[in-house]
Amino acid sequence: MEMAEIVMNPVRQRIFQYFLLHKTGTVKGIRKALSDVPSASLYRHIKILTDSTILMVVGENRIRGTVESVYQLNKDAMETEDETGNAVQMSLLSICATFAKYFSSGKADSKKDMLLFTNCTLLLTDEEFSGFLTEINQIAVKYMKKEAVEGSKTRQITLISSPSNE
Template sequence: MEVKVPDNTALADVVLHPVRLRIIQQLGGRNRTTAQLREALPDIPQATLYRHVAALVDAGVVAVVDERRSRGAIERTLALGDRMAAIDHAELSAMSGAQLRTAFLTFLGDVTGDFDRFLSADSLEARELVGFARTPLYVNSEDLATIQAGLAELLTPYLTEREDGRHRVTLATILLPDP
């Protein structure tokens, strides 16, 4: 089955698929070869993985940053592309309630899958890095933009992979207005 996604497709339609979300998470802040993706995502059949990588590349969410020949095949190195995998407020606002629920549940399913894989690894060292909390904030749209800009500035030094003993963690954010 072909999974081609046109470049002008809504970003949510591209990234809100469980396999594509996992690929995007693997690439965040680092380059990965297709072989490294296969190793990191062993539960996804190779053909399925390659179809979804191709869909992300076609949509500009993932970019091929290098290609080299390996045992007669082309090994591609991938990174996040120019069309970042963040769905903006305009696209979220345009979604119906049912579409927004599906997008949110897909996101939660992805985070839950990551948590399940973390638990399966049963690493005491990694348990020192896990946490979750909820904090009520009182904001308007301008305040939220200021917070998001400040977070982006604060997090920028930690967004790329380094070889200095630091561990990769995922920071997931959810903003839920009180009804």
């Protein structure tokens, strides 16, 4: 399985998000945070991530005769040079596929689902753009830390920055 295919899976992206917020975690902790994901599926995704060295075991907890692995995101495994842009293109195709599935489901209601698509052009220095990204990250982390409550819905937000052809 190619790296792009591994990281573009929606459940595995949620597992990444868990580790970005928690640094380390156990299957029990991840299962609590991703309660809508069946246990067998969660174990399968964690195995894929571990086999591909994206997750690594950094400790063990002994609990009544069993061993619970403590995992951590291996950021080095995800740092790859992508001079051809294949990973970015795979990501964009994955986003397109998600929208195609949504609209072909027969249940698409963009107003009720609060579907959002926006595009803007910014004229910023590298330092200003870095500050902009920092602010967006702070807001995203604030909401990523929220616990699920009744009525919570899974929503995916994608921010893409690209050069502008003027």
